Amino acid sequence: MNEADDSYEEFFEKVIHAYHIPEKLEAMKGKWPSKLSTRGLNWLAKAFLKHHKIKEQDIFERYNLDKQEICTGVFCPNSKCASRMPMIRKNGSWFCKACLCQAKNAHFAALKxxxxxxxxxxxxxxxxxxxxxxxxNTAYKLLQGLSLSTKGKTKF
Ligand SMILES: [Zn+2]
Incomplete structure (x- = not known):
């Protein structure tokens, strides 16, 4: 084994994917049982949750995309509908011109x-x-219907 292999293994001793944390903890528990009591594990779990941060990344920069290339609009939730056209807002609901279905909350997926x-x-x-x-005004009402936290003085 050369030096590069050693540093590679050392790296994976220190850095692991979050998915592997439970098995890593189990392995550590067998190695140092007195150091990882239930209380210690609970403390560790709380510490992980407290310090967990979602990795923020600019997806446009990462994939070299232009924001103008994103297809906007509310799309039909009907899985059998092949329409690529955005739905239209009509009588308080979303309407698909292709399959004629209506969906009151189709904007949820678009906002996600x-x-x-x-x-x-x-x-x-x-x-x-x-x-x-x-x-x-419609945008305001739809956003208000989501019970999101608001900030700012301008309503529209
Ligand atoms: Zn449709």
Whole structure:
């Protein structure tokens, strides 16, 4: 085994994927049983949860994408519908011109996509543009219906 292999193994002794933490803890428990009591494990679990941070990454930079390339709009939730056209807002619901289905909360999935792509904050005008709404007032009402935390003085 050469020096590179040693450092590689050493690296994986110190850095592991979160998925492997339980098995790593179990292995450590057998190695040092007196150091990992139930109380100690509970403390460790709380420490992991307290210090856990979601890795923030700019997905556009990582995949060399332009934000203008993202297909916006609310898409049909009907799995049998092959429509690539965004749904339209009509009479308080979302309507698919292709399969004629209606879905009251189809914007939930679109807003989840928005959060994954652009982050957890959205303004009324950004929601209006992303969901292809005619009015900022509708965007405001849809966002209010989600019971999200709000910030800022401008309503529309
Ligand atoms: Zn459809």
């Amino acid at each position: 996509d928005y959060a994954l792509l652009f982050g957890p904050k959205i303004t009324n005008s950004e929601a209006q543009r992303f969901l292809h709404l005619d009015s900022c």
